[in-house]
Amino acid sequence: MQSSIVASRLVDPGILVVATLALSLTYPVVARAQSTQTVSASPPTQLSEQLETIVVTAQKRSENLQQVPISVSAITSAQLESAGVHDVTDLIALVPGLQIPSTPAIASPHLRGIGTQAPGAGIESAVAIYIDNVYMVSPNASFLSLNNISQVEVLKGPQSTLFGRNATGGVISITTRTPTQKPTADVQIGYGNYDTSTGSVYVSGPIAQGIASDFAVQATHQGEGYGTNLATGRNVYQTKIDLNTRSKTVAEISRNTRVEFILDYGLNRGSVEGALRSPNGQVPLLGQPNYGNNPWNVNEDSVPYGYLSTSGVSAKVTHDFGAATFTSISAYRASKADTNFDYDLTPIPGLALTILSNGRELTQEFQLTSADAGPLKWTVGSYYFHAVDAEQVPVRFFGPFSAETRFDELLSYGRQVTNSIGGYGQATYPVFEDTELTAGARYTYERRSVSGSVDTIPAVGESQIVSGSPPSLTVTKPTWRLAIDHRFSPDVMVYVSDNRGFKSGGFNMQSPLAPAYLPEKLDAYEIGAKMDLFSKTVRLNPAAFYYNYNNIQVTQFTPTGGSLYNGAGAEVYGLDLDYAVVVSQQFTLSGGLEYLHTRFTSFQNAVISTPLLHGGYLQVAGNAAGNELPQAPKFTASLTGDYRLMMTPIGAFGLSGTYGYNNGYFTEPDNRLRQPSYNMVSASVKWTSLNERYVVRLWGKNLANEVVATQLLTASQVVGEGLFPPRTYGITCDVKL
Numbered sequence: 186m187q188s189s190i191v192a193s194r195l196v197d198p199g200i201l202v203v204a205t206l207a208l209s210l211t212y213p214v215v216a217r218a219q220s221t222q223t224v225s226a227s228p229p230t231q232l233s234e235q236l237e238t239i240v241v242t243a244q245k246r247s248e249n250l251q252q253v254p255i256s257v258s259a260i261t262s263a264q265l266e267s268a269g270v271h272d273v274t275d276l277i278a279l280v281p282g283l284q285i286p287s288t289p290a291i292a293s294p295h296l297r298g299i300g301t302q303a304p305g306a307g308i309e310s311a312v313a314i315y316i317d318n319v320y321m322v323s324p325n326a327s328f329l330s331l332n333n334i335s336q337v338e339v340l341k342g343p344q345s346t347l348f349g350r351n352a353t354g355g356v357i358s359i360t361t362r363t364p365t366q367k368p369t370a371d372v373q374i375g376y377g378n379y380d381t382s383t384g385s386v387y388v389s390g391p392i393a394q395g396i397a398s399d400f401a402v403q404a405t406h407q408g409e410g411y412g413t414n415l416a417t418g419r420n421v422y423q424t425k426i427d428l429n430t431r432s433k434t435v436a437e438i439s440r441n442t443r444v445e446f447i448l449d450y451g452l453n454r455g456s457v458e459g460a461l462r463s464p465n466g467q468v469p470l471l472g473q474p475n476y477g478n479n480p481w482n483v484n485e486d487s488v489p490y491g492y493l494s495t496s497g498v499s500a501k502v503t504h505d506f507g508a509a510t511f512t513s514i515s516a517y518r519a520s521k522a523d524t525n526f527d528y529d530l531t532p533i534p535g536l537a538l539t540i541l542s543n544g545r546e547l548t549q550e551f552q553l554t555s556a557d558a559g560p561l562k563w564t565v566g567s568y569y570f571h572a573v574d575a576e577q578v579p580v581r582f583f584g585p586f587s588a589e590t591r592f593d594e595l596l597s598y599g600r601q602v603t604n605s606i607g608g609y610g611q612a613t614y615p616v617f618e619d620t621e622l623t624a625g626a627r628y629t630y631e632r633r634s635v636s637g638s639v640d641t642i643p644a645v646g647e648s649q650i651v652s653g654s655p656p657s658l659t660v661t662k663p664t665w666r667l668a669i670d671h672r673f674s675p676d677v678m679v680y681v682s683d684n685r686g687f688k689s690g691g692f693n694m695q696s697p698l699a700p701a702y703l704p705e706k707l708d709a710y711e712i713g714a715k716m717d718l719f720s721k722t723v724r725l726n727p728a729a730f731y732y733n734y735n736n737i738q739v740t741q742f743t744p745t746g747g748s749l750y751n752g753a754g755a756e757v758y759g760l761d762l763d764y765a766v767v768v769s770q771q772f773t774l775s776g777g778l779e780y781l782h783t784r785f786t787s788f789q790n791a792v793i794s795t796p797l798l799h800g801g802y803l804q805v806a807g808n809a810a811g812n813e814l815p816q817a818p819k820f821t822a823s824l825t826g827d828y829r830l831m832m833t834p835i836g837a838f839g840l841s842g843t844y845g846y847n848n849g850y851f852t853e854p855d856n857r858l859r860q861p862s863y864n865m866v867s868a869s870v871k872w873t874s875l876n877e878r879y880v881v882r883l884w885g886k887n888l889a890n891e892v893v894a895t896q897l898l899t900a901s902q903v904v905g906e907g908l909f910p911p912r913t914y915g916i917t918c919d920v921k922l
Contacts, residue, residue: 204448235721236765236773241338242358244611245347245564246554251715254623254670254680256341256728258763258777267827267841267847268535269867269884272327273314273357274895274909278845278865280339280759281821284778286852286895292326297343297730298757298783298817299354299707302898303740303747306542306694307574307601307633309492311705311738312354313344317361317433317447319499319516320349322546322572327427332371332385333362333401340762342709342730343686343756346611346625348566349550353686353707353734362444364389364399370922377915379423380408398434403427410456411911412481414489415474416532421489422481424455424907438607445501451494456922457527458491460907464897467858470801471531471585480892481908487527487537495520514880519545530903534583540577542694563612570605576694593644599637599697605689606630611666619673623682625666633658637697651698662687676717684709688738693748702749708733722767732757737785739854740815741792742900752854753787755814771829778822783814791854794899801902809854818850839871852897858904863891878921885914 219253237252250259258280260270273292274285284295286302292304294312303309314321316328329337340356348356368390375383382405390398405427410420414850431449438444462476462483463469474484483489499516521543529535552566580595587593606700611625638652664687670680690703737752761779768774785791791809794802828840845865852858869884887910896907 190600216659222914225530231299234767234770236717236724236767239336241336242360243338243340244613245533245771246557246562247562251676251717251724252678253715254621254668254678254713256711256713256726256730256761258339258341260267260337260339262336263467264775264825265329265334265337266882267839267869267871268825268843268887269869271330273324273329274326274331276337276339276357277465277847278822278843278867279825280782281777281823281845282341282759284816284818284850286816291597292324294357295816296339296353296355297732297759297761297779298781298814299732299734300816301738301740301749302815303689303749305540305747306576306599307572307603307691308693308749309350309688309691311351311352311688312357313348313352314357314359315348315835316359316449317499318358318501318514318550318732319443319447319497319518320546320548320570322518322544323493323495323520323522325427325429325495326455327403327405327453328429328451330360330383330385330427331361331401331429331431332373332387332403333431335360339421340917341728342711343664343684343707345684346609346627346688347564347566349548349607350570351603351607351627351629351662351664351687351689351704353688361431361433362389363386363398364401365392366397366431367421369399371919372922373919375915375917377913379411381915382406382408382414388395392434395437396434398432400430400432402430407455411480411908412460412479412483413477414456414460415477415482415484416486417488419456419488421456421460421483422910424453425456426452429454432795441505443503445499447499447501448497450496453491453493455491456489457907458524459487459489461489461526461896463528463530463904464894464906467906468796468800469530469904470797470902471529471533471535471802474531478909479861481911483527483530485530486532486534487525487528489527490523492523492527493520494522501889508556510554510556512550512554514548514550514552516548517546518548519543526905528580528900528903529586530905535586536902537581537583539579540576540695541572541578544572544574547571561612561614565608565610567606567608570603572592572603573600574603574694575600578695580767587644591644592641594640594642596640597637597695597697598640599635599692599694601633601635601692601694603631603633603691605632616669617671620669620671623666623668627664629660629662629664629689631660631662633689633691633701635694635697635701636693637694639698643896653698655692655698655700656704658690658692660689660704662706676721678715680711680713680715682709682711682713684711690738690835691749699748702738703736703751705734705736705738705751706914707735724763724765726763727760728762730758730780737814739791740898742898742905747898750790752785752791752809753789755783755785755788757781757783757814757817773827774824775776775827776824778820780820782819783817783819785809785812785814785854786920788812788854792899793855794853794857802899802904804899804901807855809856812854812856813851815852815854816850818847820846820848822846834875835872837873838876839873840869841871842866842868852894853899858897860894860897863893864889865891865893880917880919880921882917882919883914884917885912886910887912888914
């Protein structure tokens with residue numbers, strides 16, 4: 186098993202890119218699209234004096250966003266394009282209260298201060314990500330760069346009844362386009378600064394009577410890094426290849442039976458993930474390197490490297506019985522990752538760390554959902570989750586570290602097996618006129634077991650291997666949702682809800698012989714409103730919430746990497762607001778804001794880091810009660826403006842700008858390190874031809890060139906900081922066939 190992980194690097198991704206693009210360009214639907222599609226003569230920009238109705242599936246049925254008693258931020262494909270959203274991390278500019286500390290390949294979302302910041306084999310996020318109803322343990326973060334995204338829904342608060350995996354923080358649900366019998370093709374190419382080339386293709390059309398299929402592919406190559414490794418002269422913060430492909434086939438088996446079959450593959454490789462530096466004022470154990478005048482420079486002897494591949498297959502079968510619809514969703518996913526760090530962050534050989542991991546997940550969901558005709562709407566179902574995760578971490582010691590420890594290498598290996606099954610049900614019933622009661626419950630059984638070894642390889646003498654299997658972790662948890670909503674008018678609804686959520690525990694694969702970390706639990710109370718005012722030209726969706734958060738899973742960094750341990754308790758409360766305004770037929774405003782208060786109410790075993798005089802950090806257990814939670818800014822806000830102008834016979838022009846403000850946040854429980862406040866600005870200018878066939882778009886992101894940390898965490902020898910991209914800009918050209 187260990188050797189199979191080490192040997193998991195695949196063939197040159199350039200071959201995959203060429204093969205994938207060749208497949209997309211020869212896909213038979215393109216020819217059909219060119220021969221059969223007619224060009225619309227209607228104006229390319231449909232103007233309206235009212236806000237559009239947004240349909241969401243937050244309660245596992247299609248409903249008007251304004252009728253769902255849940256705090257949901259819904260982002261359409263047009264909004265994603267206008268804001269220049271390339272990956273999941275870009276959503277932070279559109280959804281206040283959403284934080285996504287991350288590596289370039291794997292995102293770790295936080296909502297309302299709730300999240301998990303230690304990505305690794307078998308460590309699941311407190312904010313779950315679903316794509317077309319399939320749970321993604323480790324999705325490629327750049328998936329949103331595909332041009333087949335239909336909508337993104339961000340559900341705030343615990344979602345532990347209707348969604349497959351339990352989540353204390355919330356859910357990010359992504360829906361892709363569904364192929365139809367009408368042939369369609371969309372080809373897009375782009376170029377940006379840092380010698381960045383992009384290309385994407387989407388084709389869709391009929392395969393046979395009642396069967397339609399599509400294929401989407403996106404590829405990005407960055408020729409120049411955002412920074413330089415001053416010790417080696419090589420580019421860093423460079424994405425050498427980012428590739429995503431996805432194909433969906435829909436078959437209408439009969440008038441009442443439908444099958445969806447989906448295949449996907451993602452690949453990310455470059456020098457972003459391992460590119461860390463020591464921020465100003467934080468001195469590594471081996472001394473502070475010189476970084477020059479570019480915040481994205483690093484100075485280290487080891488070569489930063491990151492690699493992630495993901496793949497999956499899923500099948501969804503639905504059958505309409507009339508009174509209810511039966512749904513089966515079966516999915517299998519696999520992922521491999523390889524990351525190399527210079528763990529001392531200096532040009533002096535000291536510590537080098539590599540993380541090799543892989544994972545496989547099998548999920549099966551059965552669901553029965555009532556029709557919308559009667560007063561009682563209900564959903565019942567079951568969910569099965571099986572996962573096998575493995576991780577191997579070689580830590581190499583050089584120079585002073587080897588002399589002090591007398592080790593050349595420390596090699597840890599862990600393998601975790603998870604089996605979980607849950608049953609759930611939820612129903613909504615009108616208890617009074619214009620008043621509905623929703624009640625849901627779920628019971629989950631989960632068992633995790635681990636085996637592992639730690640191999641100590643000394644500078645002199647024979648290696649010593651310690652292996653074992655700590656006691657397995659078995660969890661049984663009930664969770665629930667209660668909500669009541671009242672509609673004061675067709676356009677004004679108020680709701681109150683009580684939700685219990687939990688996130689399962691597990692084992693740290695980088696410390697496989699250590700005891701398990703335990704599940705965390707969150708009780709959430711919320712009151713909110715959904716309001717369409719002034720003839721549906723103003724939309725206000727406020728929500729006030731209070732969380733009682735217990736047994737919190739907190740990140741710490743050890744000599745073998747990141748791991749989770751349990752804190753005690755915290756309280757979280759705040760207010761968020763989503764809004765949209767139609768100023769005129771040509772001009773709309775949308776955005777949101779959030780005020781957030783977080784405090785650890787008790788935390789006796791928090792890791793407290795104290796800088797040492799000559800570099801490095803003394804880390805001891807201490808009391809963090811009264812401190813703020815990590816990744817929990819007190820105030821965030823966003824504002825997007827879209828202006829559309831029709832200029833016959835030239836075409837239509839669209840101007841869009843997004844402004845996001847974050848007043849800063851701490852990154853660890855001891856509240857020593859803080860990301861300062863920042864402003865995130867993006868803008869675009871788009872031209873669309875009259876026949877809607879051609880689109881040209883000029884875009885820019887992070888126009889203020891803000892320096893914002895994706896990671897800012899302390900280990901005993903160093904503080905590691907990774908950064909979001911600097912100012913980027915470019916042009917894309919789109920042809921619809």
